Amino acid sequence: MANKFYITTPIYYVNDVPHIGHTCTTIAADIIARYHKILGDEVFFLTGTDEHGAKVAEAAAKEGLTPQEFTDKVSRTFSNIWPKLNISFDYFIRTTNPQHKKIVQEILEKIYQKGDIYKSKYKGLYCIGCEKYITESELVDGRCPLHPNRQVCEQEEENYFFRLSKYIPELIAAIEDEKNPLHYQIEPEGKRQEVLSRLKAGVNDLSISRAEVSWGIPLPWDQAQTIYVWVDALLNYYTATKIVNKENFWPANLHLIGKEILWFHTVIWQALLLAADIALPKEIFAHSFYLIDGQKMSKSLGNVISPEELLAKFGVDGTRYLIAYSFPSLTDSDVSWNKFKEKYNADLANGLGNLAARIARLAEKSALKFSLGESLSFSPEVQEGVKNFRFDEALNFIWTQIAKENKRINEKKPWELSGEELKEFLGESVKKIRQIAFDLQPFMPQTAEKISNQFQGPVIKSEKPLFPRI
Numbered sequence: 001m002a003n004k005f006y007i008t009t010p011i012y013y014v015n016d017v018p019h020i021g022h023t024c025t026t027i028a029a030d031i032i033a034r035y036h037k038i039l040g041d042e043v044f045f046l047t048g049t050d051e052h053g054a055k056v057a058e059a060a061a062k063e064g065l066t067p068q069e070f071t072d073k074v075s076r077t078f079s080n081i082w083p084k085l086n087i088s089f090d091y092f093i094r095t096t097n098p099q100h101k102k103i104v105q106e107i108l109e110k111i112y113q114k115g116d117i118y119k120s121k122y123k124g125l126y127c128i129g130c131e132k133y134i135t136e137s138e139l140v141d142g143r144c145p146l147h148p149n150r151q152v153c154e155q156e157e158e159n160y161f162f163r164l165s166k167y168i169p170e171l172i173a174a175i176e177d178e179k180n181p182l183h184y185q186i187e188p189e190g191k192r193q194e195v196l197s198r199l200k201a202g203v204n205d206l207s208i209s210r211a212e213v214s215w216g217i218p219l220p221w222d223q224a225q226t227i228y229v230w231v232d233a234l235l236n237y238y239t240a241t242k243i244v245n246k247e248n249f250w251p252a253n254l255h256l257i258g259k260e261i262l263w264f265h266t267v268i269w270q271a272l273l274l275a276a277d278i279a280l281p282k283e284i285f286a287h288s289f290y291l292i293d294g295q296k297m298s299k300s301l302g303n304v305i306s307p308e309e310l311l312a313k314f315g316v317d318g319t320r321y322l323i324a325y326s327f328p329s330l331t332d333s334d335v336s337w338n339k340f341k342e343k344y345n346a347d348l349a350n351g352l353g354n355l356a357a358r359i360a361r362l363a364e365k366s367a368l369k370f371s372l373g374e375s376l377s378f379s380p381e382v383q384e385g386v387k388n389f390r391f392d393e394a395l396n397f398i399w400t401q402i403a404k405e406n407k408r409i410n411e412k413k414p415w416e417l418s419g420e421e422l423k424e425f426l427g428e429s430v431k432k433i434r435q436i437a438f439d440l441q442p443f444m445p446q447t448a449e450k451i452s453n454q455f456q457g458p459v460i461k462s463e464k465p466l467f468p469r470i
C-alpha cells in the first residue's frame with residue numbers, strides 16, 4: 001500500500017493579490033508534493049483562499065463590491081495563477097464554501113459543549129492588518145511592526161473565549177517529547193525554540209468571536225457573533241478533507257507556512273484540534289521571507305514582485321528554478337531582478353541548456369543508437385535537500401553534476417573519438433543527462449520531461465534550446 005502524504009500551503013488572505021511570497025510557499029509545496037508522487041506516495045495537496053474578516057469587508061467596500069463579489073474576484077487571481085506555474089494542487093479550498101462553514105460550526109459547537117468556550121469581556125489593541133489583538137510590548141513606535149501604515153485600535157467587546165491556556169502543558173509535552181503520541185515537529189529548530197519559550201512564558205485564553213465583524217461564519221449558539229477569522233481559516237486544512245472525501249488523509253503530514261503565522265499554526269491550531277478530539281498534524285515548517293534588493297517587500301516601496309512578471313521574464317520552469325534556488329528556508333533571502341537574470345543565464349541558458357544541447361549534437365552527429373533500459377531514482381543528495389527544505393543544496397548538487405559533465409566533455413574531446421570509445425563516452429553522457437532530468441522533475445517538471453524524452457533513445461536528435469538567453 002502506498003504511503004499517504006497530505007501537504008498544505010496556507011490559504012491566502014484575499015485582501016492582497018498574489019506576489020512572490022505566496023509564490024514561494026506554493027512552489028515549495030509543489031516541489032515536495034511532486035517529489036512524494038514520484039516516490040510512489042499517494043499525495044493530497046491543498047491550497048486555497050481565506051475569505052472572511054474585517055479586512056476583507058473593508059477592502060470590498062473600498063471597491064464598491066459586496067464582500068462575496070470581492071472575494072470571488074480576488075480568489076480567482078490565486079486559483080488562476082497556480083496552474084500557470086504548473087502547481088499540481090489537488091483541491092483549492094475557499095472558506096466561503098458552504099460545506100466549510102457548516103463543518104466549522106459543528107466543530108465550534110462541539111468545543112462549546114465540552115465547556116472549552118466561555119463568554120467574557122475583552123479590551124485590547126487590535127491590528128486589522130494582522131486580524132489579531134496585539135500587546136503593548138509588540139508595538140514599534142506605537143504601531144504593529146508588520147503594518148506600520150495602519151493605526152492599531154482599541155477594542156472592547158464581549159465575546160467568546162477559547163480555553164487555550166488549558167492546553168498549554170499538553171502542547172509543550174507534545175512538542176518536546178518525540179515519543180509523545182501527540183508529538184508534532186516544528187521546523188526549523190530556531191522556530192521550535194521560539195514557540196516553546198513563548199508557551200513556557202504563559203499564554204492567555206483566546207478571543208474566538210467578534211460582535212463587530214459581520215463578514216464571517218456565525219457562531220451556532222449566538223448568531224450575533226461571528227467566528228474569529230483565524231479559527232475559521234485554520235480549520236480549512238481539516239474541512240477540505242471532508243469536503244472532497246479525503247478523510248483518510250487526516251492528519252496532515254506537512255503544513256508549509258511563512259514565519260509570520262507560526263504561532264497560529266503551531267499553538268492555536270493544535271489546541272483547537274485537541275479540544276475537538278481531532279488528531280494533530282505531524283509537521284510544520286515555517287520559512288523566512290524574501291528581501292528585494294535588501295529591503296522588505298512592500299506596496300509603498302513599490303518593489304512587490306508578482307508571479308505574472310516572473311513568468312513573463314523567465315517562463316514556468318525558469319521561475320520555478322529561481323524561486324526554489326532562493327527559497328528562504330532558514331533566513332531571509334535577498335533577491336533582485338538582476339540576480340534572477342544572472343542566475344537564469346548562468347544556470348539555465350548556459351549550464352543546463354548548453355549541456356543538453358551539446359550532448360544531443362554529439363549524439364546526433366555520431367548516428368549511434370543508444371539502448372537505455374536503466375531504471376532511475378533520486379540521487380541521495382537531492383533526497384536530502386528536499387527532506388531538509390534545502391532546495392538550494394539539492395539544486396547545487398544537480399548543477400555540480402552538470403559542471404562535471406561539461407568538464408568531462410571538454411577534457412575528453414569526444415569529437416576526436418570514434419568507434420567503441422565514442423560509443424562508451426556518449427553512452428555515459430546520455431546516462432548523466434537522464435539522471436539530471438530525473439532529479440530535476442520536482443523542481444522543473446516540463447524541462448525534466450523534455451530532456452528525458454529527447455534522450456530516451458535509441459536515436460537522439462538536437463532540439464531547439466531549452467532556455468533562450470535573456
Ligand SMILES: [Zn+2]
Nearest residue numbers: 127129130144
Ligand atoms: Zn499587523
